[in-house]
Amino acid sequence: MEVVPGVHAVPGVRWSRAYLIVESEQLALIDSGPPMSARRVFRYVESIGRRPEELRHVMMTHGHPDHVGSARAIVKRTGAVVHAHTSDTHRKRRGSRRYLGGATGIVARVPLVRTTEAHFQVEHGQVADLLGGLRVVHTPGHTPGSVCYLLEREGLLFSGDTLFSDGERVSRSAPFPGYNRDDYVASLRALAEMEFGVLCGGHGEPLLRGASRRLRELLDARPEPPTWGGFFGSIPRRMRVRRPFTGEW
Ligand SMILES: [Zn+2]
Ligand SMILES: [Zn+2]
Known part of the structure; x- marks a missing residue:
């Protein structure tokens, strides 16, 4: 599914999202999807007439296993460079390279999730040379990195x-492991100014449109970020109207 020219939401990746950036010279991914997604990514790449080996970069939004889970398998086949913020990575031994996934200090070891080396440390304000410029905005809160x-x-x-988003509204995350409320509130305010x-x-x-305006409306209407109490309280209503279980009600 092409969201805007050159940006595809990879179909078949379940639960979390992986987005494919398509340029004539190279391909890049935003997040890798949960474990077992690599073959689905490769299949989609082939379905648009490209080769998995053209994948050069995997840009991580954070270190949670549902986003990092297939990075290792993707890198193994393609040799892509994994980009991530240092605050979501850990060293396996003193002085060793930095890794994502597994025992990061923010998530416990998760079955099926193999650690992935983070080759390139992204920093706030950097601009990656993809589709005319992809700017890194550090937004700690959901996780530090x-x-x-x-x-x-x-x-x-x-x-x-x-x-x-569910395609209509903007919503925020519940406090998963790694969460810091004050950082999250500050990051949302910074995004609302963009x-x-x-x-x-x-x-x-x-x-597809009006996203930052909707974020500002959300923060005006409900300045407090979601809590687990509110999340669990909303489950019966979500089930009744079949709302997805991501984000606040
Ligand atoms: Zn997460
Ligand atoms: Zn997630």
Whole structure:
């Protein structure tokens, strides 16, 4: 599914989202999907007439296993470079390289999730040379190393788990392991000062217009970020109207 020219939401990746950036010279991924997604990514790449070996970069939004889970398998086949913020990585031994996934200090060891080396440390303000410029916005809160990527030309924000959409509304994350409320509130305020029409979240459906305006409306209406109490309290209503279980009600 092409969200805007050159940005595809990879179909078949379940639960979380992986987005494929398509350029004539190379391909890149935003997040790798949960474990067992690599073959689905490769199949999609082939379905648009490209080769998995053209994947050069995997840009991580954060270190949670549902986003990192297939990076190792993707790197193994393609040799792609994994980009991540240092705050979501850990060293296996003193002085060793930095890794994502597994025992990161923010998530316990998760079955099926193999650690992945983070080859390149992203920092706030860096601009990757993809689709005319993909700007790194450090947005700690969901996890310490959560980042969003702003595709400046399209006004499109890849928000990881910092923000979600169901295709209509903007919503926020519940406090999963690694969460810090004050950081999260500050990051949301910073995002609300930016302009982006399109929101590609780490779960749910892309929102195609008016995204930053909707974020401002949400923060005005409900300044407090979601809690687990509110999340669990909303489950009966979600089941009744079949709302997805990501983000606040
Ligand atoms: Zn997450
Ligand atoms: Zn997630």
